[in-house]
């Protein structure tokens with residue numbers, strides 16, 4: 001999703017509106033690839049100011065993540081604003097102390113890259129399909145939201161055992 005800044009740089013305009021939606025399959029962040037289940041919606045502008053090109057845009061999109069208890073897919077809506085100056089690699093850091101600065105190549109801005117750089121803290125660290133999700137059975141790996149299992153309650157310490165390990169345990173048991 002590359003935006004050409006040609007018109008701004010040649011001063012044919014002092015403002016570039018960014019209002020559009022684009023379908024994107026995945027977005028990566030911290031070594032994770034997230035599948036997108038909505039287009040990326042963009043709403044904002046890039047303006048020419050006396051201090052340089054300033055980007056001010058709201059983004060929203062929905063990713064698929066896994067419930068940390070039952071591992072089912074969960075749709076997670078993400079919505080935030082990206083604001084800051086667009087600068088070239090050799091920019092003077094001191095003059096942008098109070099603002100965010102995003103490096104671009106002097107020609108085009110890649111919105112996907114910008115989103116990947118700004119996603120910190122936007123993806124919740126612990127996603128749940130439901131506050132009351134019952135998770136997976138520690139004994140047999142059954143999804144307790146969907147089925148009852150016949151395991152005894154002895155291994156039922158949900159909070160302390162990662163449900164993924166319970167699944168592994170299950171695999172080894174059948175080995």
Ligand SMILES: [Zn+2]
Pocket residue numbers: 067068069070071072128129130133134135
């Ligand atoms: Zn769940």
Ligand SMILES: [Zn+2]
Pocket residue numbers: 137138139140141142149150151
């Ligand atoms: Zn069970």
